[in-house]
Amino acid sequence: DVVMTQSPRSLPVNLGQPASISCTSSQSLVYSDGNTYLNWFQQRPGQPPRRLIYKVSNRDSGVPDRFSGSGSGTDFTLKISRVEAEDVGVYYCMQGTHWPPWTFGQGTKVEIK
Amino acid sequence: EVQLVESGGALVQPGGSLRLSCVASGFIFSSYSMNWVRQAPGKGLEWVSYISTSSGTIYYADSVKGRFIISRDNAKKSLHLQMNSLRAEDTAVYYCARYYDILTGSLGDAFDIWGQGTMVAVSS
Numbered sequence: 001d002v003v004m005t006q007s008p009r010s011l012p013v014n015l016g017q018p019a020s021i022s023c024t025s026s027q028s029l030v031y032s033d034g035n036t037y038l039n040w041f042q043q044r045p046g047q048p049p050r051r052l053i054y055k056v057s058n059r060d061s062g063v064p065d066r067f068s069g070s071g072s073g074t075d076f077t078l079k080i081s082r083v084e085a086e087d088v089g090v091y092y093c094m095q096g097t098h099w100p101p102w103t104f105g106q107g108t109k110v111e112i113k
Numbered sequence: 114e115v116q117l118v119e120s121g122g123a124l125v126q127p128g129g130s131l132r133l134s135c136v137a138s139g140f141i142f143s144s145y146s147m148n149w150v151r152q153a154p155g156k157g158l159e160w161v162s163y164i165s166t167s168s169g170t171i172y173y174a175d176s177v178k179g180r181f182i183i184s185r186d187n188a189k190k191s192l193h194l195q196m197n198s199l200r201a202e203d204t205a206v207y208y209c210a211r212y213y214d215i216l217t218g219s220l221g222d223a224f225d226i227w228g229q230g231t232m233v234a235v236s237s
Contacts, residue, residue: 037220041158048208048227049150049158055221092158096223100172102148102160 002026002098006091006105012113019080021108023093028073030097037096040069040078043107044089052091053078080110088112115139115226117209122231129199129235135192135209135228143187146170146212148224149194151205161207162194166215177203199235206230 003026013019029036040053051060053069056076066081080087093105121133135147149161162183163172171183182195192209208230213222 031220033220035221037223039224041224048230050227051225054223054225058221060225090157094158094224096220100160100163101174102163102224104158104160107157 001101002029002095002103004093004095004103004105006093006108008108009106010109010111012111013080013083014113015085016082019083019087019110021078021091021093021110023071023076023078023105025074025076025095027098029076029095030073036072038069038071038076039094039096040067041092041094041104042087042089043092044086047089049092083110083112085112117211117226117228119207119209119228119231122207122233124234124236125199126237127200127235131196131199131233133194133196133207133231133233137190137192137211140211140226141214142190144214144216146215147185147192148210148212149183149192150208150210150227151203152208152230153202153205156205159205163212164192196233199233201235204233204235206232 005024007022036056038056041049042052043049052063057069068079070077090107090109092107116138119135125131146165148163151161164183180198184193209228210224211226
């Protein structure tokens with residue numbers, strides 16, 4: 001199984017400041033079709049997960065452009081350019097290349113300082 | 114509006130059984146493979162099970178294999194999870210999540226829509 005490792009586990013950020021979350025996979029996430037199936041999810045308190053980013057860097061509809069994803073192979077990053085109060089929650093990376101099983105990172109809790 | 118609504122969660126004793134349901138609306142359910150994903154209290158996300166459009170391909174996480182059964186009824190636009198021999202460690206919110214449209218979509222569309230979840234508590 002592919003192990004997804006996120007860091008940091010907790011990320012206190014001042015409003016308006018940038019935030020960055022790292023996700024590393026135990027093996028390359030490049031699929032046989034040449035695409036890399038790495039997703040990012042946001043889970044606000046008391047809410048279900050919401051997909052923010054798919055295929056490393058593609059934002060889902062309605063996702064603010066302050067969110068961006070990057071990376072390749074086994075190393076990926078989610079960046080928030082300027083954190084807003086509504087960004088508080090837990091962020092998860094998930095790989096969709098080597099399945100089953102589909103595997104998630106442990107989560108990174110973003111909070112306001 | 115594209116929507117998934119889960120139901121069936123409850124408090125059940127260890128060793129007991131429960132059947133979860135997820136009803137879809139706003140999209141062609143029969144064209145999408147589906148998944149169950151769970152989240153134990155205060156913990157992260159864990160994929161549980163997958164079912165293809167025609168139920169011909171089914172996968173389970175090792176943690177539930179032999180105890181849980183996933184099924185679907187395309188006519189009723191519903192997904193189910195029969196949970197048997199429940200254990201305390203099965204306590205979690207269970208979410209259904211859409212995979213992708215096999216006719217028009219791709220792997221990049223997977224897990225784009227999730228339900229609100231239904232809570233299962235296993236305790237004596």
